Amino acid sequence: MKQTVLLIDDEEAMRRSTEQALELAGFTVHSLPSAEQALGFAGPGFNGAVISDIRMPGMDGLGLLERLVETDRELPVILITGHAEVSLAVEAMRRGAYDFIEKPFSTQALAAVLRRALDHRGLVIENRRLRAAAGQRDDLEARLPGRSAAVIDLRRFVRTLGPSEADALITGPTGAGKEVVALAMHDLSPRAGRPFIAINCAALPAQMIESELFGHEAGAFPGAMRPRFGRFEHARGGTILLDEIGSMPLDLQARLLRVLQDRVITRLGSNDPIPLDVRFLATSKADLAQAAAAGTFRQDLLYRLAVATVRVPPLSARREDIPLLFLKLVREAAARHGVEDRTPDPELLADLSALDWPGNLRELRNAADRFVLGLDWMEAAGPATPRLPDRVAGFERSVIAGAIAAHGGHLRKVYESLGISRKTLYEKMQKHGLDRHLILEGDDSDG
Numbered sequence: 001m002k003q004t005v006l007l008i009d010d011e012e013a014m015r016r017s018t019e020q021a022l023e024l025a026g027f028t029v030h031s032l033p034s035a036e037q038a039l040g041f042a043g044p045g046f047n048g049a050v051i052s053d054i055r056m057p058g059m060d061g062l063g064l065l066e067r068l069v070e071t072d073r074e075l076p077v078i079l080i081t082g083h084a085e086v087s088l089a090v091e092a093m094r095r096g097a098y099d100f101i102e103k104p105f106s107t108q109a110l111a112a113v114l115r116r117a118l119d120h121r122g123l124v125i126e127n128r129r130l131r132a133a134a135g136q137r138d139d140l141e142a143r144l145p146g147r148s149a150a151v152i153d154l155r156r157f158v159r160t161l162g163p164s165e166a167d168a169l170i171t172g173p174t175g176a177g178k179e180v181v182a183l184a185m186h187d188l189s190p191r192a193g194r195p196f197i198a199i200n201c202a203a204l205p206a207q208m209i210e211s212e213l214f215g216h217e218a219g220a221f222p223g224a225m226r227p228r229f230g231r232f233e234h235a236r237g238g239t240i241l242l243d244e245i246g247s248m249p250l251d252l253q254a255r256l257l258r259v260l261q262d263r264v265i266t267r268l269g270s271n272d273p274i275p276l277d278v279r280f281l282a283t284s285k286a287d288l289a290q291a292a293a294a295g296t297f298r299q300d301l302l303y304r305l306a307v308a309t310v311r312v313p314p315l316s317a318r319r320e321d322i323p324l325l326f327l328k329l330v331r332e333a334a335a336r337h338g339v340e341d342r343t344p345d346p347e348l349l350a351d352l353s354a355l356d357w358p359g360n361l362r363e364l365r366n367a368a369d370r371f372v373l374g375l376d377w378m379e380a381a382g383p384a385t386p387r388l389p390d391r392v393a394g395f396e397r398s399v400i401a402g403a404i405a406a407h408g409g410h411l412r413k414v415y416e417s418l419g420i421s422r423k424t425l426y427e428k429m430q431k432h433g434l435d436r437h438l439i440l441e442g443d444d445s446d447g
């Protein structure tokens with residue numbers, strides 16, 4: 001993983017010459033003129049070290065140190081002190097500085113301290129990653145329960161992508177649990193414990209979007225009396241979830257793409273770039289590739305986000321998980337409503353599994369709410385209240401799907417085990433929307 005040195009010094013000449021010297025020594029350096037700007041950059045996910053001059057106007061080096069160690073005690077901060085400023089150096093160490101270096105210093109001396117600091121930081125980050133992964137493994141099964149192939153795949157993606165720094169797109173139908181997945185990814189990452197800020201792109205007021213997201217300086221527009229942090233800055237060190245990103249206006253998509261690429265933002269009414277240490281996750285119900293083809297979504301933004309895509313399956317693709325999910329939702333509903341936990345009987349669970357649940361987990365959750373409150377759970381199924389024929393059809397579908405799975409898609413074994421003809425099997429599969437590819441083609445032999 002690439003490591004960065006963040007250098008803060010208000011004296012331009014000094015900053016430039018140190019930056020150059022360190023770059024020549026092989027470090028990747030990012031330099032900033034003020035402590036305030038460094039705050040957003042060096043969050044808990046920051047894999048690098050900070051060097052700062054101790055004497056600066058505004059927030060000084062000690063103030064910066066204090067703010068940084070407050071959010072991450074293990075972030076190495078090295079302070080540059082003036083010659084013979086022993087008491088300041090002592091104070092810095094007392095407040096948790098990793099080390100200090102006295103002016104004037106040689107590049108070699110600074111580089112040596114930095115190498116130690118970066119090695120140390122690398123270990124801290126790696127350790128956190130491993131600890132988080134181990135601790136969250138069991139937790140993830142509890143949060144996204146189920147034994148279907150679809151949910152096992154989902155958990156595998158979340159486990160792999162969650163702890164990484166990669167921005168990701170989470171797709172799936174309404175109510176399938178995209179936001180729940182996003183939060184699980186955040187909690188698996190080194191950013192867990194930092195803000196998780198969900199922004200519903202469909203509900204942003206058009207005139208306010210820019211200042212809402214990016215913040216503004218005083219006087220940026222009439223009524224902007226004082227500077228204001230945008231939501232992006234509020235999420236510093238954490239994760240931003242862009243919910244329903246497909247609803248974002250095109251011009252804002254262009255700005256977002258630049259933020260994703262450069263990791264800096266500029267407040268409204270300002271030209272100063274502010275580094276942004278956040279990870280972006282986005283959700284979409286709509287097929288963004290189609291939206292891109294239709295020109296309502298930027299192709300380049302789609303490419304950028306789709307590198308890491310997590311697909312959340314509809315409930316109808318994981319019927320076998322419905323009983324387990326319903327039990328979990330009933331437990332949660334009982335706790336939420338402060339009523340006693342009720343155990344649904346097996347017939348009810350079988351009935352639930354036969355339904356289609358177009359509203360997915362949200363709809364199932366409503367059914368669980370109604371169940372613990374002693375109301376008729378079926379009404380919660382909305383317009384799709386199951387009539388007998390629908391329940392029979394649902395049952396038939398799940399029996400056929402079960403037989404296909406049990407016989408590994410072996411055509412002849414499937415229709416024989418069901419006691420029907422090949423032709424009838426295909427007709428019923430078509431009727432129930434079961435994909436023909438579930439059956440191994442050319443498999444109608446005796447083998």
Ligand SMILES: Nc1ncnc2c1ncn2[C@@H]1O[C@H](COP(=O)(O)OP(=O)(O)OP(=O)(O)O)[C@@H](O)[C@H]1O
Pocket residue numbers: 143144145172173174175176177178179180181283285328329361362365
């Ligand atoms: N694994 C889960 N365990 C418990 N509740 C869940 C789970 N997944 C989803 N839910 C619940 O179902 C509802 C819908 O979930 P969520 O908001 O994550 O779905 P979504 O896909 O983001 O929906 P939309 O597309 O409408 O925004 C929420 O009330 C959520 O708490």
